[in-house]
Amino acid sequence: MEIRKAEQTDLTKILEILNYETANSTAVYDDMQRDEEFIQTWFLEKKQLGFPVFVALENGEVLGYGTYGKYRPHDGFRFTVEHSIYISKENRGGGIGKQLMEKLIDSAKNLGFHAMIAGIDAENVKSCKFHEDFGFTEVGRLKEVGFKFDRWLDLVFMQKMLC
Helix, strand or coil: CEEEECCHHHHHHHHHHHHHHHHHCCCCCCCCCCCHHHHHHHHHHHHHHCCCEEEEEECCEEEEEEEEEECCCCHHHCCEEEEEEEECHHHCCCCHHHHHHHHHHHHHHHCCCCEEEEEEECCCHHHHHHHHHCCCEEEEEEEEEEEECCEEEEEEEEEEECC
16 A cells, blocks of 8 residues: 555545545535535645645555644644544555554644644544544543534544644
8 A cells, every 4th residue: 555645636536535424424524515626626725735635545546535734724723733534435444544644643743733633523432542542632522513414413622742
């Protein structure tokens, strides 16, 4: 398996993974499926702002992706990023997320970021444990701030100090 920066040709698979999560999970607190125009704009904005998008590939096929971006839009948060990792449903449990997380953490450290934040649906215990294994600690829990699948969702914030 190879981890590299995403390219234009990877965007269709990234969009497919994102739309699957949107339709089938609370990993994304969105209801609306995204289209090619959305993913093109998203990718361009990531590049313009200097935020990486990494893909995990095997035999040329995108198995998952990870990225980070601004935590909040205010200047005082400029050294903090929030990340996302998504793995295609067929490829979970094989260590792809681990490799993407390592790449994201190394990249953020190299770019001088101080802290990395994860926003995780509170019911996703596996993701919380995954983040704990990388040194993230729970720093907050927001009750019923999300709404999806006709129910209220709690959001857990986890944080890792990068330096």
